[in-house]
Amino acid sequence: MRDRIEEQGGRIDVFDTIVRSGVPLLFRPLDGLLGVFINEPMPGVLVTTKRSLSIQRFTGAHELGHFTLGHDPSLDDESILRRMPYRAAPDDKQQEFEADAFATEFMLPPWLFATHFVRQGWTAAAMADPITTYQLSLRVGASYEATCRSLMRHGVEAIDRRTLDNLLRVQPKQIKQTLLGDYEPPDWWRDVWLLTEKDEGTIIEGSRSDLFVLKLTEHSGSGYVWTFDELDDAGFAVVRDEREGPVGNSVGGHTTRSITACSESAQEGWLTLAERRPWIPDGMPLTEFCVHYDLNGPEVEGLSQAERRLLLEAA
Ligand SMILES: [Zn+2]
Known part of the structure; x- marks a missing residue:
């Protein structure tokens, strides 16, 4: 594992x-x-x-x-x-x-945190930011509070008692509001994933009503844009689409494309997005962004999905 x-x-x-x-x-x-x-x-x-x-x-x-x-x-x-x-x-x-x-x-061993820190380029000090700690909690599959407490218990530098208290004063709803901006979801139970290039090639394990804020660098100065038809095809609904930037004031610079999508059902699969020049739809993409998603949570009545998978493998 x-x-x-x-x-x-x-x-x-x-x-x-x-x-x-x-x-x-x-x-x-x-x-x-x-x-x-x-x-x-x-x-x-x-x-x-x-x-x-x-x-x-x-x-x-x-x-x-x-x-x-x-x-x-x-x-x-x-x-x-x-x-x-x-x-x-x-x-x-x-x-x-x-x-x-x-x-x-068992659920939150120190090596698990270390793995996600390395992949995301997070430092221990970054964990003082509730948005980052919340994103860590989604990736390790624990509640925000349990993740905050474990960070301190594992002796992660920069998570002292005062930082922990500051983190715990923030409600996940406030973090989700910050991530979603002016988009208001039907309820605040659902989780909000912030996905960036750092998540390329990873597995996203969540629940059927989760929301995704994708922030991807777009080389719009060179005529490339991200297309999101693949999201529709995979059964996600795009609820917000914005561009931020350009970064710096150079002509021909990059912007950040920010898309918010929601999953409408339990589903599992691979999602590949591509950054292309729209007038050459079949041309080589400049960049691709690919994630494996499993949005089957929470578990429903009966056997666990893990056991159903094992039974299928054995059949
Ligand atoms: Zn017990």
């Missing part, structure tokens, strides 16, 4: 790990609970369908912790999200603190 992530980006596959550990995993619309771990007569995990993908993933990792650490059965509610692992645990909550610590270490 580490090799794959270092090559293509992405996140730790929590549900695939549970299934490959031989633990039955089912998604159900649970009332008042995020997840359940049982160990008699055999181990098993339930995760709710009623929450976002990042919460489902953390819950799965927490239940995997119960299994791996040989814990007693557990009914887990919202408190698994609010607990601060690594604090001294009260005696009756010992195994819950352990499962939370396991979940964080």
